[in-house]
Amino acid sequence: MQPGKGNYVVTFGGTRNRWGDYNGAWLDPADTNSVWFYTEFVHHTNNWGTWVTGARFEPFAVPFVFAEEKNIDFGEVEIGKDTVSHKLVIRNFGSQTLDINNVALNRTDVFGMALNKSLPASLNAFDSLIIDLSFIPTLAEEIFDSLKISSNDPDDPEIVIPLHAIGFEINSAVENILYASTAPLNVSGKLLSLNEGDGAGTEIGELGFPGVISLTIDPATKFIYGLIKSLDNSKIVVINSLAGDAHLVAEFPVSFLAIAHDGTGDLYGFTNDRKVYKLSLNGDHTLVSTLTKIPTVVATNPVDNQMWMFSRTGLNSGKLYKIDPNSGTEEEVSDVNLYPFALSFDNSGDLYAVYGSSSKLASIDPITGTSFDVGSTGFLRVNGLAINGDITVTSVKAISESLPTEFNLEQNYPNPFNPTTTIKYSIPQIVNGSKGISSQLVVLKIYDVLGREVATLVNEKQSPGNYEVKFDASELSSGAYIYKITTGNFVEAKKMMLMK
Incomplete structure (x- = not known):
């Protein structure tokens, strides 16, 4: 049977979670030695699927080659990262010996394989051949290939297993560029660069995801990360600074309002019920504190590594606070007469914000709360802002x-x-x-x-x-x-x- 491929955690704002509960079995009317089963399973996180499989009481009368998977998707793999491996099992469901004569790949520059038996391999009834497949991307590209398996199966002498994989490259944020993301609900957002002089935005590329908000840059790797939130869960994507394409790196069963790195590179998630979680990109999340105010947006000042948050108090107003994410302490600093959708400090400690229905860029004095319009970005629904404030060290x-x-x-x-x-x-x-x-x-x-x-x-x-x-x-x-x-x-x- 098919194992689940993710977690299903959808409570629709309540406390009850739905679980898969339908399954069935029936006898094949054309072959009384075969029984078919179906069951509900999690096809991918928070999405149900139906798996259909069969079983036989005795082998077929002739050699019968059977691949446990009909296609293999390696997903997205970053160039230079660890090899992604996949195990494919080939079985003989016939009563006569199955001879596997050849196993071949086309794109041997990116796909590799290792077999547990040398070829030609002879498989008795219900014996198996295990093929360990690997994908090592060298270029940013989408790849469609196939694995061809030749045998003495009289009905299917060559089976073809489609292979799919995507290699992608992540470039770190360019120094002193003010990045922004648009967050439409149902179509792909865009990665932008904003002019700090007049606010004008320039499109870098399509993110490939809708609703990317709350950009943050890891001070250690300089990679740009974005948040995609829903009612019950959150996703974090890493973004290629040069082309704008985003790639999923982590999922959490918590809905975050904002994410932010501190000065050491630790990543935190902030919720509408004022909770603060320390996050790991392997999906781990640890509750570290609870604030007294709702953290609408959060940013870290690279000058002193102080984390700040804006908490909304009115339709178009709120307060700026200095916060410690680990202890949950807050220090009120100033009142701000605008409602920012995103905040970011540059390496000089200047604070920028995007606000309003037309997504204007503004600068804010965090001590007094005074804001100055820089100009319109020229894009709608700009909900993320981040600057790589690195500088070249000179005398x-x-x-x-x-x-x-x-x-x-x-x-x-x-x-x-x-x-x-x-x-x-x-x-x-x-x-x-x-x-x-x-x-x-x-x-x-x-x-x-x-x-x-x-x-x-x-x-x-x-x-x-x-x-x-x-x-x-x-x-x-x-x-x-x-x-x-x-x-x-x-x-x-x-x-x-x-x-x-």
Whole structure:
């Protein structure tokens, strides 16, 4: 008989759970040695199916090849992960010897197999041949193949077992990109990147799932995860940052409102009844605390690893709290006059939110609760937000407390140099009432005379001020190099000479 392939936990808001309860058996009218059975079973999590199988009282009069499975689906497998294996059993249900002459695969570059008997293999009545199949993806692709088994079965000398598998690749989040997800109910959502300057969204790709909300980025792997919740359970998907495709990694029999990583990479789930669970991607979930307020959305500030939550108090208002997910303690910080569907801090501690029916991007001062509209995302039902706030570690330091009034990139000194030199630049205070955030992304890179990038000195958000950065060219050859700064609409480049 067929074993269940998942758990069925659907209570429709109550406490009773339905279980499979129908089955039956009947004698084959054309063959009195055969009996057929049917039974209800969980085809996949929270979905019922019907399994039909047969049994014989005695073997067939001739060699009879029987495969215990008619098709094999390896599911989705990430490139570079452990091999996914599947055991296929071939039996002789005939009274005469069954000779298995050949077992063949087409795509031997991704599928492998091992047999418990050498070929040709002779099987007496009810003996079996076990084929261990494996799938090792090398490319992001969907694969349809077949396993062909040749024998002396007079009625079926070659049986074909269809094989299906999907190899996928997960790319980590790109630094300083503000990611967002749309969450339509019945069609696939989209992964977006949002412009922090005007809020405009750009589609990265289709997620392949509806209702993906509450994005979070693991600080250890930099992978993007999203939540799909229903009335009685939740799913977590991992998302490819470059193409947007999402892939199921865990299911939980708990309905979560939000998920968030802390600064160490631990993942937490938050429920409407204020419970906090520590989650594992193998499906384990442990209740660690209970809050006093409902955690509508949650985000962690990477500057100090402090976790924050917004709890709704009115139609378009609520409060921001600092929280400890393990103890359940809360510290009220500010009142906010909007209802965010998603929150995310960047690496400078700036807090962003998506709110409203038109999915506007806003910045929020978490201490005062003051919010500033950045602009419309251009997409509807944006319900997830996350930033990979990683920065390139360099020897950058502020050299003056006085604020400059304009952008400036100075000539490096000394120049020519061997092998180190200093580059100074200035970032002015930006007065932008629609944004309300003075820090901005600064990128300073070194190129050779052919335009090839040879070093990244700065790639981070910086507050207004005067800065200097040391450049060590010990590993470079003598010659001319270009250093170029880009921040907002300001771009400037200068030449320097390395002489060894």
